[in-house]
Amino acid sequence: MTYDPSMRVLTVLELLQSRERMSGPELCRRLEVSPRTVQRYVARLQDLGIPVESTRGVGGSYRLKPGFRLPPLMFSADEALSLALGLRALRLLGLHALTPAAASASAKLARTLPRALSERVQSLQDAVQLDVAPWVLAADAAALSQLLAAMEAGHPVAFRYTARSAVSSEREVEVYGTVHVYGRWYAVGHCRSRRAIRSFRLDRMEALSVLEGHYTRPPDFDALAHLRSTLPDALGGFEVEVHLHAPLEQVRPQFASWGVTLSALPGTPSSGQTRLLARRERLEPFAAALLGLNCPVTVQRPPELRQVFAKLAERSAQAAQVSRAGATPADEAQTVQPVPFSQSARL
Numbered sequence: 001m002t003y004d005p006s007m008r009v010l011t012v013l014e015l016l017q018s019r020e021r022m023s024g025p026e027l028c029r030r031l032e033v034s035p036r037t038v039q040r041y042v043a044r045l046q047d048l049g050i051p052v053e054s055t056r057g058v059g060g061s062y063r064l065k066p067g068f069r070l071p072p073l074m075f076s077a078d079e080a081l082s083l084a085l086g087l088r089a090l091r092l093l094g095l096h097a098l099t100p101a102a103a104s105a106s107a108k109l110a111r112t113l114p115r116a117l118s119e120r121v122q123s124l125q126d127a128v129q130l131d132v133a134p135w136v137l138a139a140d141a142a143a144l145s146q147l148l149a150a151m152e153a154g155h156p157v158a159f160r161y162t163a164r165s166a167v168s169s170e171r172e173v174e175v176y177g178t179v180h181v182y183g184r185w186y187a188v189g190h191c192r193s194r195r196a197i198r199s200f201r202l203d204r205m206e207a208l209s210v211l212e213g214h215y216t217r218p219p220d221f222d223a224l225a226h227l228r229s230t231l232p233d234a235l236g237g238f239e240v241e242v243h244l245h246a247p248l249e250q251v252r253p254q255f256a257s258w259g260v261t262l263s264a265l266p267g268t269p270s271s272g273q274t275r276l277l278a279r280r281e282r283l284e285p286f287a288a289a290l291l292g293l294n295c296p297v298t299v300q301r302p303p304e305l306r307q308v309f310a311k312l313a314e315r316s317a318q319a320a321q322v323s324r325a326g327a328t329p330a331d332e333a334q335t336v337q338p339v340p341f342s343q344s345a346r347l
Helices: 005-018 024-031 035-047 077-093 096-112 115-126 141-153 223-235 248-254 284-291 303-325 329-333
Strands: 052-055 061-064 157-162 168-181 184-191 196-201 205-210 238-244 260-264 274-280 297-301
Touching: 005 024, 005 035, 005 061, 024 035, 024 061, 035 052, 077 096, 077 115, 096 115, 096 141, 141 157, 141 168, 141 184, 141 205, 168 196, 168 223, 184 223, 196 223, 238 284, 238 303, 248 260, 248 274, 284 303, 297 303
Parallel strands: none
Antiparallel strands: 052 061, 157 168, 157 205, 168 184, 184 196, 238 274, 238 297, 260 274
């Protein structure tokens, strides 16, 4: 069995905290190292200010100075719940591969907490369900970890990138930051091939590798601010403007907060209308969600959105005809209830 050297040092500390005294040979056997290596680990702990005392004799022994104990991790109920829910929320960021690690960390957290607090946190967790929104794309957690490690070490990365136009290109990038926004992970940095700052979606990267060499990140670079300023171009797709024949106060709660700008439409009657601005790669699910609002919609742009509504109308008419052809009189007497927007696709 192999250990990382730093983990071995921490293991020595854990063992000494769990025992009043441990002999040198016993530490050697537990760590599978030589007596000289154990001495180095103990010296490292002493350098860190941990009062490890040693006794001479056959094999020698080690102990922590009487009365010394590292303070246990102490969390308030709110802090413990925040950690527990934060671990569960990783899937909301598209990091499904980290689910096992999050479960392991949650188990460790539960063991750390006092029993009463652990039971309370578990009870609160059981009462909460978190669902992944349909617009969140799954992200490669290993690739994200590789990007972060390269960025921390100041090493550029290389990858093959497929743009929204389906054109692929080889890129070398000095990553300045990573951002999760609008359900996607982005890397933002200086693209050497384009000689400019660019943003790249993680799900469009392939064959990621870390290059030799070193660069220095600008200390005040704000990756999120840069991405927001260029996001319309980054998102691609269609610029959408529609007028909803409903007041802003009624419309606002129906929308997911991402990528939608709402404002009261000037000059409308007292009942009020709302202007909606957005950018979408796919218009059909967006149009279907608009229909779920149960209010009149006027399309300003793009014209393709009107075509999508026309196709939806044709399919709805066909579905209605099929239903009537095979319906019984009792079926015909039933009233079709509109689907609440909360059950339809979010915008």
